Amino acid sequence: MDAPERPEGHPSAGPTADGRRPAAIVSHVDIIYRVYGAGRAHEVEEDESNLFARLFSRTTPQVGVREVHAVKDASFVAYQGESVGLIGRNGSGKSTLLRAIAGLIPPDRGQIYLDGRAALLGVNAVLMRKLSGARNVMIGGQALGLSKQEVRERFADIVEFSGIGSFIDLPMESYSSGMAARLRFAISTAAVPDILVVDEALGTGDADFRKRAQDRITQIRRDAGTVFMVSHNNNTIKSMCDRALWMEHGHLIMDGPSGEVVDAYAEWVARRRRANRRGGPTPPGQGPA
Numbered sequence: 001m002d003a004p005e006r007p008e009g010h011p012s013a014g015p016t017a018d019g020r021r022p023a024a025i026v027s028h029v030d031i032i033y034r035v036y037g038a039g040r041a042h043e044v045e046e047d048e049s050n051l052f053a054r055l056f057s058r059t060t061p062q063v064g065v066r067e068v069h070a071v072k073d074a075s076f077v078a079y080q081g082e083s084v085g086l087i088g089r090n091g092s093g094k095s096t097l098l099r100a101i102a103g104l105i106p107p108d109r110g111q112i113y114l115d116g117r118a119a120l121l122g123v124n125a126v127l128m129r130k131l132s133g134a135r136n137v138m139i140g141g142q143a144l145g146l147s148k149q150e151v152r153e154r155f156a157d158i159v160e161f162s163g164i165g166s167f168i169d170l171p172m173e174s175y176s177s178g179m180a181a182r183l184r185f186a187i188s189t190a191a192v193p194d195i196l197v198v199d200e201a202l203g204t205g206d207a208d209f210r211k212r213a214q215d216r217i218t219q220i221r222r223d224a225g226t227v228f229m230v231s232h233n234n235n236t237i238k239s240m241c242d243r244a245l246w247m248e249h250g251h252l253i254m255d256g257p258s259g260e261v262v263d264a265y266a267e268w269v270a271r272r273r274r275a276n277r278r279g280g281p282t283p284p285g286q287g288p289a
């Protein structure tokens with residue numbers, strides 16, 4: 001099979017003229033979810049011959065399949081050492097784009113090129129509530145690609161960072177949600193990936209833990225890693241990211257220094273609220289489009 005076409009600035013092309021090295025290239029990416037069984041009642045009850053014709057038709061969409069176009073023609077380049085925040089309203093496509101960068105969802109169109117390994121912060125899928133925190137450290141660490149020996153070497157650090165103390169020997173189902181979130185964060189960042197993808201993990205925990213989480217992310221960036229994060233907290237994005245991407249209805253509508261993008265987004269949200277209170281739409285020409 002032919003190698004995919006490499007856009008300008010592909011990681012293998014080396015650093016740019018200003019010395020920055022691309023870590024992730026997202027080129028014209030579209031992501032479409034297909035939700036099955038989403039048909040209307042009368043479609044489900046249609047007669048069998050009609051159903052047969054539909055199943056074998058190339059042109060008519062199948063019964064009950066609904067498409068959600070979550071990301072539309074998104075393109076950007078992120079550089080090593082950069083921390084990029086994604087902001088936007090609920091359902092605007094932020095998590096979907098992050099999951100695609102982490103390699104969990106294949107784009108329907110376009111390409112994503114990464115220089116190194118990307119990992120989504122969060123080992124939720126593999127952790128087991130009925131097992132002790134200690135057993136879960138071993139399971140989660142290995143899920144991140146560490147060997148048993150490597151997890152053992154980092155065990156004390158992970159437990160110390162989580163602040164779980166002697167609870168580490170109890171089943172995770174006995175933890176408060178904050179304790180579980182802290183342990184998950186500690187496990188997830190035990191193996192430092194080249195590209196760390198953080199989806200809303202920083203809203204959990206108390207102020208002290210948030211500070212330590214922030215320090216750890218800063219350290220990952222210092223080790224030449226790149227961080228992507230989604231947050232609904234504008235202050236988190238401003239303080240932890242140097243750049244922000246604003247998504248609306250699957251489109252990437254603004255890309256720039258985090259302070260500028262967050263302020264523009266906050267202003268737009270406030271204007272929308274005012275317009276909604278007055279019962280009218282957002283004034284034309286002042287929306288994000």
Ligand SMILES: Nc1ncnc2c1ncn2[C@@H]1O[C@H](COP(=O)(O)OP(=O)(O)OP(=O)(O)O)[C@@H](O)[C@H]1O
Binds near residue numbers: 035096
């Ligand atoms: N697994 C899925 N199957 C079908 N549709 C999905 C799925 N996950 C997300 N969607 C849809 O894709 C769109 C984008 O969702 P996504 O979770 O990426 O948005 P988001 O900006 O991260 O939202 P939020 O801020 O609420 O987390 C939404 O319309 C959502 O309903």
